[in-house]
Amino acid sequence: MVEIVEHPIDAALVLSSVSNPAAGGIAMFVGTTRNHSRGREVTALEYEAYLPMAHTLMTEIARDAAARWGLHAISIVHRLGRLGIGEASVVVAVSSSHRKEAFEACRYAIDTLKKTVPIWKKEFFADGAVWVDGEGWESARPDG
Amino acid sequence: MILVTVRFFALARDLAGTESAPFELPNGATASHMMQLLVDRYPPLGRLKGQFRLAVNSSYADASTALRQNDEVAVIPPVSGG
Numbered sequence: 130m131v132e133i134v135e136h137p138i139d140a141a142l143v144l145s146s147v148s149n150p151a152a153g154g155i156a157m158f159v160g161t162t163r164n165h166s167r168g169r170e171v172t173a174l175e176y177e178a179y180l181p182m183a184h185t186l187m188t189e190i191a192r193d194a195a196a197r198w199g200l201h202a203i204s205i206v207h208r209l210g211r212l213g214i215g216e217a218s219v220v221v222a223v224s225s226s227h228r229k230e231a232f233e234a235c236r237y238a239i240d241t242l243k244k245t246v247p248i249w250k251k252e253f254f255a256d257g258a259v260w261v262d263g264e265g266w267e268s269a270r271p272d273g
Numbered sequence: 274m275i276l277v278t279v280r281f282f283a284l285a286r287d288l289a290g291t292e293s294a295p296f297e298l299p300n301g302a303t304a305s306h307m308m309q310l311l312v313d314r315y316p317p318l319g320r321l322k323g324q325f326r327l328a329v330n331s332s333y334a335d336a337s338t339a340l341r342q343n344d345e346v347a348v349i350p351p352v353s354g355g
Contacts, residue, residue, distance in 0.1 A: 160355050176354065179282050179347055182331035183354075207354060219355050239355060247328070247347070248354025249283035260284040263353030 130204040131188045133178055138206050143220045147202035152224035156231035158239045160219040162212050166261070171252045176209045176218060179247035183207070186246045190238050198234040200225045205238060207248060218250075275300060275342040279311070285325055285348040288317040296346075304334040307346060318348070325350045 130146045140159055147155055162174045178184075191203045201224040208218050221238045225231040242248075243264060250261045280293045289311075296310060304327045312319045327334045328347040340346065 177283060178354070179280070179328070179331075179349065182328055182347070185331060243352070243355040245333075245352065246354050247282065247349050247352055249350070250353040250355075251283070260287070260350070261353035263351045 130206070131184065131191050132206045133180065133184055133187070134206060134208055135210045136208070138208050138217045138220050140217060140220050143204050143206055143222045146204045147222045147224040149201035149224050151226065152201045153226045154228040154231045155222060155224045156228070156235040157220065157222040158235050159217050160239065162214050162216050162218055164214045166252050169254050171214065172255060173211055173213060173253040174218070175211045175251045175253070175258075176207070177249050177251075178207070178209055183247050187242060190241050190246075193241075194223065194234040194238050197237070198223075198225060198230040200230065200234055203234065203238065205242065207242070207246075209248070274298065275302065275340060275344075277307075277340055277342075277344045277346050279307075279346045279348060281348045282350065284350040285318065285321060288320060289315040289348070290317075298340055302340050303336065304329065304338040304340065304346075305336040307340060308336075311348065321350055 164171050187205050191205055195203050203223045206220045221235050223231050223234045251258050274297050277296050279296050281289045326349045328349055329338055329344050
């Protein structure tokens with residue numbers, strides 16, 4: 130399941146979406162909104178995406194990870210809109226026969242999403258707001 | 274000439290001061306030409322120079338990607354999802 134939603138993410142639902150009787154384990158990553166950034170207090174965050182490109186790239190990441198690590202299932206859900214502190218902005222869950230593949234595939238999926246998927250985060254402070262730079266493009270260019 | 278629609282996201286939208294704009298380009302224009310025209314029309318985008326990428330019809334473009342009539346070009350500043 131690959132989804133971009135504008136409501137709170139139900140992590141338990143994402144977890145159950147990858148459950149499989151042949152799986153030896155499920156690895157899940159939950160990205161949550163942090164209350165500080167570069168020494169300043171963050172009061173809220175806002176995410177926006179370029180649709181449908183963001184969904185297309187997330188689907189490609191899921192397909193690549195499933196093929197590379199022989200997963201039973203993978204789900205990636207990202208939330209958009211305004212989020213309070215401590216809320217889940219992204220959830221990745223993968224099931225595989227063995228834990229090594231589950232951990233590696235889960236990490237690959239979230240790392241690749243953060244580098245390539247056109248989603249942006251704006252941090253709000255008591256006295257203003259800034260778009261977060263992310264990790265930059267240098268390590269991310271799929272075309273080299 | 275060809276006509277494309279350019280969409281701006283996140284910081285690029287703030288710098289350009291608009292969400293989208295039509296652009297006329299010469300036949301045979303590439304993403305590289307498009308980048309230069311964007312900075313010419315919206316000088317504040319120069320602040321992002323070398324840091325924004327273009328997507329053409331929802332796929333990342335490289336400098337030599339050719340643009341065609343009615344393409345949708347997206348100006349994509351460094352992403353920060355997750």
